Amino acid sequence: MRPAKPIKEEDKKSLEGLLQKVRSKPDFQSVQSVWLRAAFNMTAPEISKATGLKQSTVNINNFHYFSEGISSLIGCWKRRKTQCKFNKGRRERTFA
DSSP states (O other): OOOOOOOOOHHHHHHHHHHHHHHHHHHHHHHHHHHHHHHOOOOOHHHHHOOOOOOHHHHHHHHHHHOOOOOGGGTTTTTTTTTOOOOOOHHHHHHH
């Protein structure tokens, strides 16, 4: 098994703040799954057991975070069905 990629300290703080700001359940769960990995160094099976998410969902959230950054965790819970397109106004409101 390969070692987990480290999460930057500034991203850890951003994730904590984002947990307070998100408004929908899917957005919260996406941020929470990455935050648990960052804050408590939990593995995907541990996170899925703690949150009730599927392990594959946790892995997908981590993949999108590492490939696209924090902004990929908000508003994109329908990734497999449609291409997520963030409008500029929503992104500015979310990350302001």
